[in-house]
Amino acid sequence: MFDEIRAAAERLEGIVHRTPVVTSRTLDKKVGAEVFLKCENFQRVGAFKIRGAYNAISQLSAAQRERGVLAYSSGNHAQGVALAGRLLGVSTTIVMPTDAPVTKLAATRGYGARVVEYDREEFSRREVAGRLLEDKGYTLIPPFDHAHIIAGQGTAALELVEDVGELDYLLVPCGGGGLLSGSVVATKGLAPDCQVIGVEPEVADDATRSFYSGRIQTVRNPPTIADGTRTESLGKLTFELIRQHVDAMRTVSEEAIIEATRFLFFRTKLVVEPSGALGVAELLSGAVEARGRVGVILSGGNVDGATMAAILA
Amino acid sequence: MFDEIRAAAERLEGIVHRTPVVTSRTLDKKVGAEVFLKCENFQRVGAFKIRGAYNAISQLSAAQRERGVLAYSSGNHAQGVALAGRLLGVSTTIVMPTDAPVTKLAATRGYGARVVEYDREEFSRREVAGRLLEDKGYTLIPPFDHAHIIAGQGTAALELVEDVGELDYLLVPCGGGGLLSGSVVATKGLAPDCQVIGVEPEVADDATRSFYSGRIQTVRNPPTIADGTRTESLGKLTFELIRQHVDAMRTVSEEAIIEATRFLFFRTKLVVEPSGALGVAELLSGAVEARGRVGVILSGGNVDGATMAAILA
Numbered sequence: 001m002f003d004e005i006r007a008a009a010e011r012l013e014g015i016v017h018r019t020p021v022v023t024s025r026t027l028d029k030k031v032g033a034e035v036f037l038k039c040e041n042f043q044r045v046g047a048f049k050i051r052g053a054y055n056a057i058s059q060l061s062a063a064q065r066e067r068g069v070l071a072y073s074s075g076n077h078a079q080g081v082a083l084a085g086r087l088l089g090v091s092t093t094i095v096m097p098t099d100a101p102v103t104k105l106a107a108t109r110g111y112g113a114r115v116v117e118y119d120r121e122e123f124s125r126r127e128v129a130g131r132l133l134e135d136k137g138y139t140l141i142p143p144f145d146h147a148h149i150i151a152g153q154g155t156a157a158l159e160l161v162e163d164v165g166e167l168d169y170l171l172v173p174c175g176g177g178g179l180l181s182g183s184v185v186a187t188k189g190l191a192p193d194c195q196v197i198g199v200e201p202e203v204a205d206d207a208t209r210s211f212y213s214g215r216i217q218t219v220r221n222p223p224t225i226a227d228g229t230r231t232e233s234l235g236k237l238t239f240e241l242i243r244q245h246v247d248a249m250r251t252v253s254e255e256a257i258i259e260a261t262r263f264l265f266f267r268t269k270l271v272v273e274p275s276g277a278l279g280v281a282e283l284l285s286g287a288v289e290a291r292g293r294v295g296v297i298l299s300g301g302n303v304d305g306a307t308m309a310a311i312l313a
Numbered sequence: 314m315f316d317e318i319r320a321a322a323e324r325l326e327g328i329v330h331r332t333p334v335v336t337s338r339t340l341d342k343k344v345g346a347e348v349f350l351k352c353e354n355f356q357r358v359g360a361f362k363i364r365g366a367y368n369a370i371s372q373l374s375a376a377q378r379e380r381g382v383l384a385y386s387s388g389n390h391a392q393g394v395a396l397a398g399r400l401l402g403v404s405t406t407i408v409m410p411t412d413a414p415v416t417k418l419a420a421t422r423g424y425g426a427r428v429v430e431y432d433r434e435e436f437s438r439r440e441v442a443g444r445l446l447e448d449k450g451y452t453l454i455p456p457f458d459h460a461h462i463i464a465g466q467g468t469a470a471l472e473l474v475e476d477v478g479e480l481d482y483l484l485v486p487c488g489g490g491g492l493l494s495g496s497v498v499a500t501k502g503l504a505p506d507c508q509v510i511g512v513e514p515e516v517a518d519d520a521t522r523s524f525y526s527g528r529i530q531t532v533r534n535p536p537t538i539a540d541g542t543r544t545e546s547l548g549k550l551t552f553e554l555i556r557q558h559v560d561a562m563r564t565v566s567e568e569a570i571i572e573a574t575r576f577l578f579f580r581t582k583l584v585v586e587p588s589g590a591l592g593v594a595e596l597l598s599g600a601v602e603a604r605g606r607v608g609v610i611l612s613g614g615n616v617d618g619a620t621m622a623a624i625l626a
Contacts, residue, residue, distance in 0.1 A: 020333060022355075041582045042335075262618075269354045269614035271582040301582035305575075305625035312618035312625075 001241070002189035004151035005182065008055040009158055015087060016050050019043050019156070021163055024268045031283045033294045036167070038160040041272050041301025045111070047228075048156050048179055048299050049080030055152030056141050057084045065090045070138035072125045074100040075228060076300055077143040082111035093138060095129045103304055144178030145235025154182025158190065160295050166191040168292035171279030173299050174198040174207045174249070175229035177238030183297060184245040194295075195247040199278040201226050201257060206233050208249040211242060225307070226257055228275030228300065256281040261311050264298070273303040274311075314554070315502035317464035318471055318495065321368040325468055328400060329363050332356050332469070334476055337581045344596045346607045349480070351473040354585050354614025358424070360541075361469050361492055361612050362393030368465030369454050370397045378403045383451035385438040387413040388541060389613055390456040395426035406451060408442045416617055457491030458548025467495025471503065473608050479504040481605035484592030486612045487511035487520045487562070488542035490551030496610060497558040507608075508560040512591040514539050514570060519546050521562040524555060538620070539570055541588030541613065569594040574624050577611070586616040587624070 022037045040048040057069055068091035071081040078094045085092035092113040096105060097120045109115055118128040133140055142149060156179070161167060170187050174180045177198075184196040200207050204222035210233070218233040234242065242249075252260075257274050260281035264272045272280075279296035303311075335350045353361040370382055381404035384394040391407045398405035405426040409418060410433045422428055431441040446453055455462060469492070474480060483500050487493045490511075497509040513520050517535035523546070531546040547555065555562075565573075570587050573594035577585045585593075592609035616624075 046582065265584055265621075266618075269359065269584040271578055271584060305579075308578075309622035309626040313622040 001147070001151065001185045004147065005154040005158055005186045005189070008051070008151040009155045011055055011058055012051055012152065012155055015054055017043055018159055021160060022268060022270065026267050027263075027280070031290065031294070033290050033292060035283065036160065036164045036293070036295045037268070037270070038156055038295060038297045039270065040156055040297060040299050041270060041276055043300070045076060045079040045083050046300055046302040047076035047080070047276075048153055048297075049076040050083055051155050052149035052152030052178060052182075053077065053080035053141060054084035054087065056146060056148035057081070057088050057090055059148055060090070060139055064139045067137045067139065068093060069141050070095065070129060070132055071141045071143070072096070072129045073143055074104055076302055078104065078108045078113070079111055081141050082108050082113035086112040093132060095125050095132070097125070101304060143231075144176035145237050147237065149178050150182045150237065150241070152182070153179045154186040156297055157183035157295070158186040160297070161187055161190045164293070164295070166293070167194045167295040169290045170194055170196045170295040170297070171282055171290070172196065172198055172297050173226070173229065173275055173278040174200045175275065176231040177207060177234040177242050179297065179299060180246065181238040181241035185241060188245055196245065197282070198242065198246055198249045199282045200229050200249070200251055201278070202251040202253050204229050205251045207242070208251050210234055210239060211246065211249040214243065224257070225254055226275040226278060228273065229278070250282050252278060252281040252285055256285040258311050260284055265312065270298065271301045271303065272298050273300050274307070276300045314460070314464065314498045317460060318467040318499045318502070321364070321461075321464040322468045322471055324368055324371055325364060325465065328367055330356055331472055334473060335581060335583065339580050340593070344603065344607070346603050346605060348596065349473065349477045349606070349608045350581070350583075351469055351608060351610045352583065353469055353610060353612050354583060354589055356613070358389060358392040358396050359613055359615040360389035360393070360589075361466055361610075362389040363396055364468050365462035365465035365491060365495075366390065366393035366454060367397035367400065369459060369461035370394070370401050370403055372461055373403070373452055377452045380450040380452065381406060382454050383408065383442060383445055384454045384456070385409070385442045386456055387417055389615055391417065391421045391426070392424055394454050395421050395424035399425040406445060408438050408445070410438070414617060457489035457544070458550050460550065462491050463495045463550065463554070465495070466492045467499040469610060470496035470608070471499040473610070474500055474503045477606070477608070479606070480507045480608045482603045483507055483509045483608040483610070484595055484603070485509065485511055485610050486539075486542065486588055486591040487513045488588065489544040490520060490547040490555050492610065492612060493559065494551040494554035498554060501558055509558065510595070511555065511559055511562045512595045513542050513562070513564055514591070515564040515566050517542050518564045520555070521564050523547055523552055524559065524562040527556065537570070538567055539588040539591060541586065542591070563595050565591060565594040565598055569598040571624050573597055578625065583611065584614045584616065585611050586613050587620070589613045
């Protein structure tokens with residue numbers, strides 16, 4: 001898998017941003033460590049998701065590319081697939097519930113995707129997507145449980161370690177585990193002694209329970225502000241990689257997530273979405289005894305105005 | 314003055330951040346130009362003000378430094394002076410009205426300054442400051458109308474042109490004119506053909522009127538959200554430099570300032586205070602026919618939660 005991440009990094013060069021690493025004296029002082037924030041909030045589409053989507057779509061056969069791709073997502077993956085498709089000249093169809101935020105629908109269409117809306121009361125997205133995949137011959141681009149997606153997402157951590165050197169710890173948000181599994185493989189490949197820790201909300205702790213129990217656990221519609229981590233469970237592939245390579249999983253409270261988002265706003269002047277602030281939430285709430293050089297992946301910055309207004313007020 | 318800016322840059326090296334320059338495809342497309350955002354929101358104390366304050370305090374005599382310095386400000390200048398004093402081992406006293414935002418009072422004290430509060434109903438800040446200057450022998454660090462302050466502020470534009478090369482336009486927010494006058498001297502020194510344009514709110518257009526009339530005009534408590542530009546007028550020195558070197562002054566509506574602050578938040582993921590967004594407001598409202606390579610100074614990122622919540626909601 002490490003070689004696949006290297007190959008993904010080559011494919012992505014000049015396509016995605018090599019995002020900057022930001023440091024903050026205030027954060028270092030508060031935490032008692034040297035913290036390196038990898039700013040995927042500055043990534044194209046505002047989150048790391050373009051990395052995996054582009055890496056996956058670019059490896060499809062000519063026939064698959066001709067027929068087009070499909071994804072179901074109401075979040076950053078939708079925009080990642082839409083933009084990757086546009087950049088590669090592949091038509092994209094995104095299945096989204098009719099009650100998805102208007103801004104997300106508009107942004108996804110803005111990147112050139114065809115959006116198919118469905119009523120969540122009447123259908124499941126799998127039904128809707130399944131019918132389209134069969135009728136049209138689209139290729140499904142899954143949000144996380146696919147080797148090409150995982151390899152693409154791993155390039156963010158690869159860049160971080162290349163840019164700042166070896167780390168003692170790396171903190172990574174965990175939803176479906178695509179970013180975390182890619183990050184751990186990339187990091188251990190370059191810096192085997194680095195402790196890689198996944199972070200998720202207390203109220204959406206399925207990956208933590210899965211990690212410690214050794215079996216995939218689920219969660220249903222968890223009431224977390226970190227909407228990027230509301231996925232039902234890890235995937236088969238991501239679970240295996242996480243179980244095998246990750247050093248620990250930690251959970252943080254909703255209050256800690258909000259506090260971290262506020263800290264990043266007021267003290268570092270970075271717009272980070274709540275899911276993207278999980279690593280900083282973990283550091284600030286002090287549960288991890290992170291010492292030395294600590295990397296944190298700020299996974300995205302797509303937060304709507306009402307949510308951020310509530311966080312700031 | 315250009316040589317003084319060069320000298321200031323040497324003094325500030327390793328003390329202030331050489332802030333990054335951010336670009337945005339979306340912004341370039343919207344504007345039809347190549348735009349370079351100089352991110353002084355990432356500067357220490359969250360705004361460019363540390364540059365001038367440090368440059369001024371570091372040039373005081375040993376006797377002056379021993380007695381300490383004083384500033385009156387309820388904004389970013391207060392924090393700039395407080396931090397510069399701490400870094401130079403010079404005690405700082407800041408005169409602030411009792412009704413200044415609690416966060417600003419706390420932040421200024423947090424940098425180690427002594428804050429003297431006064432009741433705006435009973436005294437003017439000049440009276441309060443005047444008494445302290447006389448009694449204690451403090452040296453006043455003015456917010457903008459001083460050659461050392463202007464030279465320090467000019468180092469941001471100097472870095473920008475050094476880092477990205479020649480520009481066709483540079484847009485700079487204008488309050489008391491310290492940043493604008495320093496920026497124009499720095500820019501014309503390196504790139505004489507660059508058109509330097511000052512931007513202020515329509516409802517606080519004293520500098521624009523001063524520039525075009527040839528006499529210093531004033532404004533009283535202008536109702537602008539761009540609190541960094543509420544100064545009553547340009548100073549003698551800043552007016553002279555602006556009148557002599559700046560190419561044009563422009564004003565923008567409150568709506569345009571809010572829209573620019575939102576754009577920077579949602580599209581570039583940068584926290585920029587309304588005063589810092591003036592240049593982008595000008596570009597997005599399209600009044601300036603900026604073509605080619607356009608620099609914009611984002612002067613700061615210190616916005617309180619309630620103001621930003623109102624802007625985002």
